[in-house]
Amino acid sequence: MATITLIGAGNVGHHLALQLYKAGHTISQIYSRAIEKAATLASLVNAEAIADFDALDKQTMIYILAVKDDALEDVAYKLQAQNIQQGIIAHTSGSVPSHIFEGKFEHYGIFYPLQTFSKQKAVDFQALPFCIYGNTIDTQDQLFQLATSICPNVYLINDQQRATLHVAAVMVNNFSNFLYGMADEICQDHQVPFDILKPLIQETVSKVLEHSPKTVQTGPAIRGDQQTIKKHLDFLDNYPHYQEIYTKISNGISKWKSVEPV
């Protein structure tokens, strides 16, 4: 079991603290610039709340930085000033490279749960993938063990792979949600309940869980059905931005034509 200090009491920090505590680890301290935020979370996991880096427990085995991407470098400098010798410094970001820690700490790495977090909703740590990386084998082992204690799907992922995953995650998560929102908007505008589409949304996903997406692509663009595409573009005349997106994606799909469908 590890002793952990958590820097940041936002969504990611919140869920990680609860999960690590539940798994039997000791949460020594929770830091937040807003002491009441730190205190609320600390009270749930039997930890000390701090809002001052000078109060930092220097003996913690692992310091997890669950702060916003653009605050990471600044926090790293502040931790460096505390002269931490033994502990591992790891951040939870999908897009910030690990080398921001280089030269500042002996042992550092990444502790990145790949999922969208919102405080209202419980996070299923059984399902999410956990990406870890350590600057040494020993650091990597410790972070791997820690991740494995709360999640069955742990991957060793280096900085370049993580950068790839982050872009890909934006596509499959944020961008597909945007498509749902576009569809919802045009349905609402034309008195069609968006609910009708939900079985189709589920079917689309269940297909991609079993097949490579390019091989199961359907629709007018992959069929080269210009008549339907034109009809749809006409329909979108009042939505010029959606029209552009429709065109760009259809062009993208038509380039996949050479891929053999199943």
Place this chain on the structure above:
Amino acid sequence: MATITLIGAGNVGHHLALQLYKAGHTISQIYSRAIEKAATLASLVNAEAIADFDALDKQTMIYILAVKDDALEDVAYKLQAQNIQQGIIAHTSGSVPSHIFEGKFEHYGIFYPLQTFSKQKAVDFQALPFCIYGNTIDTQDQLFQLATSICPNVYLINDQQRATLHVAAVMVNNFSNFLYGMADEICQDHQVPFDILKPLIQETVSKVLEHSPKTVQTGPAIRGDQQTIKKHLDFLDNYPHYQEIYTKISNGISKWKSVEPV
């Protein structure tokens, strides 16, 4: 129970014939230009296979046209030449208006199962939405009853609503599959298993089943996180078309900023 003639033995015809037969309806004939295709399907549902419109059973209650969109008008003319007086003529297309039947037949409508069909995969008629329309109340009633006998989710949908649904279906189904394909491609190119993303794909969908998509939008674009967006665009330098799509969708998302997130 209805007596049905099915024109077309492709994917949609295949699944409809099996389902209607299973529900106890009589499939009188199955027409296909390729007689062996018609025969294969006909043998499964105890029907007669025909490849000549002159052989058409004129007493069938409902003629279901499950042919390609661009063949519909031609088939309608050929059926008109057969001088069908009583039967209902209905097609299964999402995008062709019902008025292609106007002036040709007394009773006509739409019998449109909103789902992607592939012959290899069983279709869950319990889950899919069925959209029907009839040119008279009586026709509508009969098509409604027929649809209800094989599917619990039947909607009365007029031509304009169906056109809307068809565009929206392309967005949530074909286009989101395209996003998965983009993500798969960049993962493969960078030695990252696409499987890592599958829990995130499922989580994204489970969110939209419960919430309005615009209210649960996450990611760099809705946060206005230009630094991450720039990083991602740099990453996509070798994928100029994906880069354009990334930009267009991100711009679209940022316009949603005024929508209150949950």
